[in-house]
Amino acid sequence: MENNKKLSADTIHMKLKDGTVIIKLRPDLAPLAAERLVALTESGFYDNTPFHRVIEGFMAQGGDPSGTGTKGSDLPDLPAEFTKKEGFRRGTIGMARTMDPNSANSQFFIMFEEAPHLNGQYTIVGEVIEGMEYVDQIKRGTGANGMVQDPDRIVRMITVS
Numbered sequence: 001m002e003n004n005k006k007l008s009a010d011t012i013h014m015k016l017k018d019g020t021v022i023i024k025l026r027p028d029l030a031p032l033a034a035e036r037l038v039a040l041t042e043s044g045f046y047d048n049t050p051f052h053r054v055i056e057g058f059m060a061q062g063g064d065p066s067g068t069g070t071k072g073s074d075l076p077d078l079p080a081e082f083t084k085k086e087g088f089r090r091g092t093i094g095m096a097r098t099m100d101p102n103s104a105n106s107q108f109f110i111m112f113e114e115a116p117h118l119n120g121q122y123t124i125v126g127e128v129i130e131g132m133e134y135v136d137q138i139k140r141g142t143g144a145n146g147m148v149q150d151p152d153r154i155v156r157m158i159t160v161s
Contacts, residue, residue, distance in 0.1 A: 009038050009159030012126070014046075016138070017152060021110075021131035023093055026124060030081035033095050033104060033125040038159055040073055040106055046157040051138050055146035058115065060138045061096055062154060063107035069096075069147070072105030080104070081123045088118040091128035091135075110135050 012023040027034040040046060045065070052069050053061040064071045080101040088094060088111050096107035104123055112135070128135060141148040 008042070009161050011160040012037065012041055012157055013160055014131075014157045015155040016134045017155065018137045019131055019134040021134050022129050023126045024129045025126040026086070029083045029086060030095070030123045030125045032078050033081055033123050036075065036078060036106070037108070037125060039075075041157045041159050045073060045106065046154050048153050048155070050148070050151035050153045052148055052151055053109075053146045054138055054141045054148050054151070056140050057113050058146070059094075059109040059111050060135060061107060061109040061146075063096065067151065069107070072107060075105065077102060078104045078123075082120050083124060084120055086124050088115040088122070088124070090114060091132050092124055093126040093128065094118065095123040095125050097122065112136065
């Protein structure tokens with residue numbers, strides 16, 4: 001994305017079973033990741049996808065239609081867009097990845113609490129600006145990896161300009 005090109009949308013409404021979460025994208029920090037979330041949202045990719053990994057006091061992760069945490073979209077992986085300008089705090093949206101820093105694709109996570117150990121290690125793509133109380137109600141997983149049995153799902157995601 002060129003610096004003079006504006007995203008087609010800068011806000012995403014994520015409908016959950018309990019209410020709507022409003023996400024403000026941060027193309028100033030991660031233009032490629034923000035553009036990817038918009039494209040996947042507008043294609044309907046995230047609709048009915050599960051929050052497959054949810055760890056109390058840490059984060060809720062979704063964006064994998066398989067629900068296994070091992071899949072993504074058919075689009076190529078994204079390069080890392082790490083920043084030191086912002087940190088991971090409650091409501092921050094980060095791009096999930098493998099051990100390879102350049103492997104973010106479609107999966108994202110929403111922070112329940114501050115996590116400074118993630119700063120500069122994961123791409124920050126946005127932040128929840130309204131509806132965090134609905135994120136707090138997402139069903140938690142069990143065990144160290146937080147995998148969720150019969151997980152809550154994203155009902156629908158839409159972009160708003």
